[in-house]
Amino acid sequence: xxxxxxxxxxxxxxxxPFQIRGRFLTAVSLQPAGGLPDAAFWDALDEKxxxxxxxxxxxxxxxxxxxxxxxxxxxxxxxxxxELRQRRLSAFGVFNATDxxxxxxxxxxLIRISLGRDAPLPSRDRRSPAGRDPKRLLPPDNLVIERPxxxxxxxxxxxxxxxxxxxxxSGAELIAAGNIHVYGRLRGRAxxxxxxxxxxxxxxxxxxxxxxxxxxxxxxxxNIGDALRxxxxxxxxxxxxxxxxxxxxxxxxxxxxxx
Amino acid sequence: xxxxxxxxxxxxxxxxxxxxxxxxxxxxISAALAxxxxxxxxxxxxxxxxxxxxxxxxxxxxxxxxxxxxQGDAKLKQALIRDKRLDNLSIxxxxxxxxxxxxxxxxxxxxxxxxxxxxDYIICDSPAGIERGAHLAMYYAxxxxxxxxxxVSSVRDSDRVLGLLNSKTAKAENGEGIKAQVLLTxxxxxRVENGEMMTVEDVLDILAxxxxxxxxxSQAVLRASNLGVPVVLDEPSAASRAYESAVARLDGxxxxxxxxSERKPGFIGRLFGRAT
Numbered sequence: 424x425x426x427x428x429x430x431x432x433x434x435x436x437x438x439x440p441f442q443i444r445g446r447f448l449t450a451v452s453l454q455p456a457g458g459l460p461d462a463a464f465w466d467a468l469d470e471k472x473x474x475x476x477x478x479x480x481x482x483x484x485x486x487x488x489x490x491x492x493x494x495x496x497x498x499x500x501x502x503x504x505x506e507l508r509q510r511r512l513s514a515f516g517v518f519n520a521t522d523x524x525x526x527x528x529x530x531x532x533l534i535r536i537s538l539g540r541d542a543p544l545p546s547r548d549r550r551s552p553a554g555r556d557p558k559r560l561l562p563p564d565n566l567v568i569e570r571p572x573x574x575x576x577x578x579x580x581x582x583x584x585x586x587x588x589x590x591x592x593s594g595a596e597l598i599a600a601g602n603i604h605v606y607g608r609l610r611g612r613a614x615x616x617x618x619x620x621x622x623x624x625x626x627x628x629x630x631x632x633x634x635x636x637x638x639x640x641x642x643x644x645x646n647i648g649d650a651l652r653x654x655x656x657x658x659x660x661x662x663x664x665x666x667x668x669x670x671x672x673x674x675x676x677x678x679x680x681x682x
Numbered sequence: 683x684x685x686x687x688x689x690x691x692x693x694x695x696x697x698x699x700x701x702x703x704x705x706x707x708x709x710x711i712s713a714a715l716a717x718x719x720x721x722x723x724x725x726x727x728x729x730x731x732x733x734x735x736x737x738x739x740x741x742x743x744x745x746x747x748x749x750x751x752x753q754g755d756a757k758l759k760q761a762l763i764r765d766k767r768l769d770n771l772s773i774x775x776x777x778x779x780x781x782x783x784x785x786x787x788x789x790x791x792x793x794x795x796x797x798x799x800x801x802d803y804i805i806c807d808s809p810a811g812i813e814r815g816a817h818l819a820m821y822y823a824x825x826x827x828x829x830x831x832x833x834v835s836s837v838r839d840s841d842r843v844l845g846l847l848n849s850k851t852a853k854a855e856n857g858e859g860i861k862a863q864v865l866l867t868x869x870x871x872x873r874v875e876n877g878e879m880m881t882v883e884d885v886l887d888i889l890a891x892x893x894x895x896x897x898x899x900s901q902a903v904l905r906a907s908n909l910g911v912p913v914v915l916d917e918p919s920a921a922s923r924a925y926e927s928a929v930a931r932l933d934g935x936x937x938x939x940x941x942x943s944e945r946k947p948g949f950i951g952r953l954f955g956r957a958t
Binding site: 570571572573574575576589590592593594595608610 | 838839841842844845846848849887888890
């Protein structure tokens with residue numbers, strides 16, 4: 424199943440305001456049979472959703488009208504859409520539809536889709552719809568560094584967590600797709616969740632960082648404040664702000680007295 | 683690495699930052715090693731600037747240099763200058779008319795291998811910076827002495843150099859670590875007390891490598907270099923004693939590190955056990 428997608432270029436550095444690109448995406452197709460879906464139909468669908476709760480959640484969905492010529496009015500489509508949305512299924516188009524159905528569906532906010540070819544969902548992909556992304560198929564690759572990370576060095580864990588056992592000097596950079604742990608003093612920069620993982624966190628034994636960032640949101644040393652300097656901290660994203668809090672039972676005073 | 687002298691050591695004296703006392707230290711360390719009875723040679727890698735031969739007081743005796751040897755224009759024995767004060771100390775001066783591009787990795791290796799056959803210690807005086815000259819000076823080193831002043835930019839540059847030592851040297855590429863130690867120079871106890879200079883603890887905390895010694899800021903150092911005498915061969919001073927004890931530790935002796943100040947003779951600073 425495919426669709427073209429015009430994506431707004433979000434980068435500030437982009438000269439053009441947008442980019443247009445062809446994008447392929449996998450969508451789930453739902454083929455109702457017979458007349459307007461009734462309670463039994465929705466019960467059966469609920470049962471199916473229960474079996475694989477995460478598979479269908481917010482999955483792009485198209486309606487295959489090939490076996491339901493009776494569904495033709497705008498009200499029918501609106502009713503179906505309402506039910507689907509309640510089940511967190513996002514229907515966006517119809518195919519195999521008659522002209523009459525297309526007109527009614529378009530009035531309900533669906534688009535007409537013409538298909539290249541049809542294929543059943545391969546059974547091995549049933550558990551992970553995103554499994555087609557090759558990056559997702561690779562296991563995480565965590566990186567453990569057991570010596571000081573020095574000024575001018577960059578250490579990157581592109582597919583996992585980065586664990587540093589030793590100090591990280593001012594002018595050094597830690598970059599990780601996942602979490603960053605520093606068992607030592609962190610004086611340099613730490614950037615976690617660089618591929619956009621907002622659940623990534625930074626843990627460090629002794630905070631004295633120049634910059635902390637998670638999923639692109641950052642704070643420099645000026646904005647981190649002195650209260651937690653030289654403390655064991657955890658940094659995480661809370662909504663749209665970076666949250667630095669003590670962790671590991673060390674309060675600010677004991678951490679300071681360690682110095 | 684050669685059969686007869688399996689224990690010959692190549693030690694690079696480096697810092698990243700300029701003006702911290704690399705050449706002075708290279709001269710003092712090599713003279714002190716020679717005084718201790720080791721056959722020592724000191725090589726000037728600072729192609730184009732050529733200061734080591736002045737510090738060693740042999741600038742008028744330079745005929746052939748390191749670059750001539752690398753390029754095959756002269757034999758190593760022709761370029762080596764034997765010190766007039768210590769006959770087991772030699773100097774391999776560099777060229778003043780060429781630049782660092784004249785150094786080649788194979789050339790440096792060939793010269794070092796040849797020197798390993800005759801000398802116990804080969805001291806490489808690195809140029810400032812982290813470019814070609816500094817890189818080649820450290821590339822074949824077995825050990826490193828990082829010369830640092832107790833001052834933030836010097837410490838940061840030293841940290842950068844430590845990173846390079848652990849990634850861009852023959853030993854590092856072989857997966858072996860390179861033994862690196864800090865030599866703190868131009869240390870002024872009074873200014874440290876006043877908070878104008880970093881403390882030894884702060885420096886070591888950042889660099890996370892053992893301390894080799896602390897050389898106090900001293901008039902004797904400037905005097906000695908103007909005379910063309912390595913400070914340890916000049917009249918006794920706090921600086922010369924500091925270099926001698928640092929070299930004793932470099933040579934494997936276990937000594938406590940004292941901070942001696944020139945201004946208040948006899949003042950013994952805090953004692954530091956050697957970090958391991």
